[in-house]
Amino acid sequence: MPKIIYKEKEYKVESGNFLDFFKNIGEKIEDILIVKFNGKLLDLTAQISESGEIVPVTFDSEEGREVYWHSTSHIMAAAVKRLFKDVKVTIGPAISEGFYYDFDRATPFTEEDLLKIEKEMEKIIKEGHKFVREEIDIEKAKDMFKKMGEDYKIEILNEIKDNKVSIYKTENFIDLCRGPHIDNSAKVKSIKLLKLAGAYWRGDEKNKMLQRIYGISFPDKKLLDDYLKRLEEARQRDHRKLGKELDLFSTHDEFGPGLIYWHPKGAIIRKEIEDFWREEHLKRGYEILYTPHVAKIDLWHKSGHTSFYKENMYPPMRMDEMEYLVKPMNCPFHILIYKTSLRSYRELPLRWCELGTVYRYEKSGVLHGLMRVRGFTQDDAHIFMTEEQLEQEIINVIDMITFVLKTFGFYEYEIFLSTKPKDSIGEARVWELAENALKQALAKAGLKYDIDEGGGAFYGPKIDIKIKDALNRTWQCSTIQVDFNMPERFDVKYIGEDGKEHRTIMIHRALLGSFERFFGVLIEHYKGAFPVWLSPIQVSILTITERVKDYAENIFNKLKEKKIRIILNNANETIGAKIRNSTLQKIPFMLIIGDKEQQKNVVSVRKRSGEEQKDVNIDDFFNMLLKKIEQKELDI
C-alpha cells in the first residue's frame, strides 16, 4: 500500500488518484493545478501507485502558470474547433506571459472572431469540462488524427520515437499532448485573447503561414486587470511615444525607414553618454579611433562578410570602376590600422575603441523605433592581444560593462554564451578554444549564464548580456566576442618574446551595443524622466509676474554660465500652466520666482515630482545641482 507524505504528514493510500487523496483528507483543491510527485509533474487525475511525497503546484509557481496557460490554450483550441469547421490545429504552448495556439485556416481570423472565440471559451469554462488523459499506441494515434484530418499532428507523431503517446480530451477536442494539465476547465477563471499574428509552421519561413492567437488567463479577475494595467503602463513608457512627446528623435519613413534623426534634446543626451563613455575608456587603457564608412569590396571578401554577412549588407556603390560597400561592422578597419606596423608583444594588449556608425539591411517587418534600425552607432572596441592575455581581458570587459550599466541604473542582467552558428568561418577546434576562454572568464567572474546554441557571430562565439529595465523586461545591449578567425584571415600577428611571429587574438566588444537601441532602452527605463546629468533641460525658471523679469534673467545667466542646461519661461501664462508644462517636459528642477523671492533674494525649488522647497539660496541650489550632475546621481 503506497505511503504518501504531504505537508510533513504520512498517509496510507489504498487506491485512487491525487484528486481523491486531497478530497479524502479534506484539502481544498480549488487552487491546486497539478502535483509534483517524487519530482515529476503529474495530473491530479493520475493514479497513485507508488509511495512518495506530494507537493501541490499552484498558479504562484512558474510550473503552475505554465500548466495553467497551456491548458487554457487547449480550451481555446476547443472553442475554435467548435466555431470553425475548416481549421486544422498545430501546436499551442505556454509562453512567458500567457499562451498561443497556431491554427491552419484558409481565411485569417478577424478581430470579431477573437471576441466570438473568447465567448465560446467562457462557455467551455462554465460548462466545466474535464481534461482526460489517455495513453494510446502511436499507430492508433496516427489513425485517429488521420481520420480527424489533423495533418500537423501526424507530422509531429511521425517524429516521435516512443510506442505510446498521450492524448488529452477536453470535451469535443482531442489533442496530442505530453501534459500535464489542470483537471477541469472550470479552474480557469479569467481569460483574454490579446492579439492575432501570422506565424510560420515550425518557425521556418519556407513553411506555410499559420494563424496564431495569443492570449492569457488567470485564476482571478483581479490578476487579469493587474496584467492589463501593466501592459498599459508599458505602452505609456514606449520610447516612440515619449520620443515624440519630449522631442528627442524622429524618423522620416518616406525617406528611409529605420534611420534615426536625433533632435537637439536627444542629441544632448547622446553627447553626455558619449563624454562619459570616452572618459571611461581612456581611464581603462583604451585608445580612440576613427575609421571610414566605406571600403572596396575586396576588404569585405577578405573578411568573409560578402559570403557570411551578405544578407545584411547594402549593395555596392560604383566609383571609378570599383565597387565600394558601406560598413556593417568596424572590425576590418581596426585590423588594417593594426597592420600598419610590425607589432611587438610589448605593445599588447592594444585596446582600440570607436563610436562607429554602421549600416545593416534589416527586413522591413523587423524595424522597431530605436530598438531595431538600419543605421546605428556602435560603441565598438577591438582588443588585440596574446592568447595568455585573453582571459583577463574578458574579465576586464565584463567589469567595465557592469560598471557602465550600473551608472545608468541597470543592476540586473541575464547572461548568454552563444555558440557556433550554422554559417561560420574557421575550424571547430578554434571555436572550441574561444568558447572555453569565454566560459572560464565567466566562471572566474562568478557569473551564471545560459547557453544560446548556435547564436554566435560568424567569426566567433560571444557573451551577450541582457539588461533588465524598470518593468523587468530584458534588452540585449552588451556583447563580448572572441575571434581567432578574423586574425587568421588578415594574418594578424605580433613578434613574441622569442623573436618569432605569433597569431594575435581579437576581442570584439560593445558595452551599450548601439546608441540608438541603448537610448530607446534608457527612455523606457526612466519613462522619459532622466537623471539630472542626462536631462536635456536640467532647470526651468518660471516667473510669476513680469516684475521679476530682471531678477530671473540674472539667475538664468548665472546658471547658464556654469553650463547648466536651463530655460527661462517668462511667457504670458499663469504659474499653474508653467508648472504643468515644465512637469510634462520632465524637467528635473523648476525655480519659481515671484515678488516674495525677489525681495528675499531666494528661489522656490520645485522638483518634477511635486516636492518643493521654499526660500532656497541660489548658490546652495547650484552646489546641490552640481553634485548631482558630477556624481551622475540617479535620483533627483
Added chain:
RNA sequence: GCCCAUGUAGCUCAGUUGGUUAGAGCGCAUCCUUGGUAAGGAUGAGGUCGGCGGUUCAAAUCCGCUCGUGGGCUCCA
C-alpha cells in the same frame, strides 16, 4: 520578406449606408489678462484625407497597386 491591422492639421483623434465650403482638443500666432504651485480668456492661421491609378454624376469613404507604420513570424546591436 511573410500574415493581420492601419495611414485624416505639428501632435492625439472624430468623420454615420459614397452626397455641399473635412471637424475637435492640444500645440502655434496675435490680442486681453500680471496671475502664487499641474491647463485664465478671446480671435486667428493651419489639411490636394500617405502616393498613383480605377469604379461612379459624385470618393477621406469602394477597388487595385505602391510607400510607410503597428502587432507577430524569421533574423539581430
